[in-house]
Amino acid sequence: SQNPVPLSALSADQLAAFLTEQRAAYDALKARDLKLDLTRGKPASSQLDLSDALLTLPTSTTDAAGVDVRNYGGLEGIREIREMFADLLWVEPEQVVAGGNSSLVMMREVLVDLWLKGGVDSERPWGQEEKVTFICPVPGYDRHFTLLEWFGIDMITVPMNDDGPDAEAVARLVASDPSIKGIWIVPTYANPSGSIVSQEIAARLASMPTAAPDFKIFWDNAYAFHHLTEDEAKSADILSLAAAAGHPHRPIMFASTSKITYAGAGVAFLAGSVETVKWYTGHLGKGAIGPDKLNQLRHAQFFGSAQGVRDHMVKHREIIAPKFAEVERVLSERLGGLEVATWTKPTGGYFVSLDVLDGTASRVVQLAKEAGIALTPAGSSFPKGDDPRDRNIRLAPTFPAPAAVTEAMDAVATCVLLAAAEHLSA
Numbered sequence: 001s002q003n004p005v006p007l008s009a010l011s012a013d014q015l016a017a018f019l020t021e022q023r024a025a026y027d028a029l030k031a032r033d034l035k036l037d038l039t040r041g042k043p044a045s046s047q048l049d050l051s052d053a054l055l056t057l058p059t060s061t062t063d064a065a066g067v068d069v070r071n072y073g074g075l076e077g078i079r080e081i082r083e084m085f086a087d088l089l090w091v092e093p094e095q096v097v098a099g100g101n102s103s104l105v106m107m108r109e110v111l112v113d114l115w116l117k118g119g120v121d122s123e124r125p126w127g128q129e130e131k132v133t134f135i136c137p138v139p140g141y142d143r144h145f146t147l148l149e150w151f152g153i154d155m156i157t158v159p160m161n162d163d164g165p166d167a168e169a170v171a172r173l174v175a176s177d178p179s180i181k182g183i184w185i186v187p188t189y190a191n192p193s194g195s196i197v198s199q200e201i202a203a204r205l206a207s208m209p210t211a212a213p214d215f216k217i218f219w220d221n222a223y224a225f226h227h228l229t230e231d232e233a234k235s236a237d238i239l240s241l242a243a244a245a246g247h248p249h250r251p252i253m254f255a256s257t258s259k260i261t262y263a264g265a266g267v268a269f270l271a272g273s274v275e276t277v278k279w280y281t282g283h284l285g286k287g288a289i290g291p292d293k294l295n296q297l298r299h300a301q302f303f304g305s306a307q308g309v310r311d312h313m314v315k316h317r318e319i320i321a322p323k324f325a326e327v328e329r330v331l332s333e334r335l336g337g338l339e340v341a342t343w344t345k346p347t348g349g350y351f352v353s354l355d356v357l358d359g360t361a362s363r364v365v366q367l368a369k370e371a372g373i374a375l376t377p378a379g380s381s382f383p384k385g386d387d388p389r390d391r392n393i394r395l396a397p398t399f400p401a402p403a404a405v406t407e408a409m410d411a412v413a414t415c416v417l418l419a420a421a422e423h424l425s426a
């Protein structure tokens with residue numbers, strides 16, 4: 001049923017025939033009683049298996065500094081894991097905190113601290129401001145948005161382009177509105193578009209004048225090392241750029257080994273100016289005596305070096321790159337030339353961002369659900385789940401087995417075509 005003619009160019013009769021054909025294809029799909037899930041960006045169990053040497057580590061109980069990792073203390077994390085990830089993130093070890101198993105928790109902690117106490121450069125706690133606003137590049141990571149919503153922080157969207165957020169729009173907004181206190185950025189292999197923030201955009205964001213003196217860039221580098229090709233993108237060095245521009249406290253960087261080792265038992269990192277690190281651990285110390293240093297030590301021993309992390313990521317790539325290739329193959333075979341969808345071809349990260357005809361994303365997700373294929377709810381990559389064009393769907397192909405990815409994408413294509421045909425016939 002491949003049709004090289006754009007769907008919108010079909011005559012009424014042709015379109016009616018196409019719709020009939022798609023209804024039949026969809027009924028056949030439904031009859032197969034599939035049960036597939038493309039909702040969350042989780043590592044497959046074969047990826048988790050790559051790190052099972054962790055289960056017999058550490059082989060000692062003291063870190064490089066001679067600290068007994070079984071005991072309390074060391075809020076900033078053990079020396080060797082800080083050094084290793086400082087190397088990987090191009091910062092100094094004293095600019096890094098190694099924490100628990102979740103960088104998202106660290107992001108929430110930072111927001112709580114800013115809210116209750118203010119940052120190193122704040123005039124007052126954010127919670128005492130009349131209004132706090134964040135800039136949210138879209139499409140973006142749903143949990144960033146739900147976290148802001150939980151605080152009652154207002155969200156203004158800007159487009160996420162191939163080279164990062166629309167920096168002109170951001171610069172214009174932050175210049176005049178002192179309620180704008182921050183922006184989320186997933187710089188290297190954005191969730192969900194896979195785009196990479198260019199050096200120029202990073203420099204602009206690091207140096208732009210802001211009406212708020214304590215404007216923060218939440219630089220969430222969750223996929224910094226998660227390359228899908230041999231062309232390994234390097235993240236812009238946001239801390240140096242900001243320091244050079246006279247705004248050393250503006251960026252706060254986050255990363256974790258959730259998708260390097262174990263998603264539920266990795267190590268998370270925060271990086272910033274030395275003052276930011278002191279500020280963070282100072283507040284952290286009111287509720288913690290030290291992190292799980294034993295987990296940090298076993299990670300340090302498992303990787304051996306920063307290069308060990310890079311080498312390990314190649315093994316992930318070998319498992320997941322073929323799944324992304326299947327997404328690309330099926331979508332282009334089934335949808336190519338029909339002008340009913342565009343999608344990203346990421347070179348890293350965990351997602352493909354699919355844009356269908358305006359006004360049909362919710363219908364596609366509903367059709368898929370009724371056929372047994374769970375997709376992320378339409379709009380979930382937008383604040384409050386509101387995609388004003390109802391066109392974006394986030395695809396997460398890492399978790400299912402390769403054959404399931406193929407089946408699921410074929411099913412998604414069927415739903416996209418039926419929704420498009422219905423929409424154009426209406």
Ligand code: PLP
Pocket residue numbers: 041101102103104105141186191220222255256257258263268
């Ligand atoms: N940041 C982004 C952009 C993510 O996509 C995810 C997980 O999907 C996280 C953070 C969660 O990180 P962590 O497991 O370290 O809490």
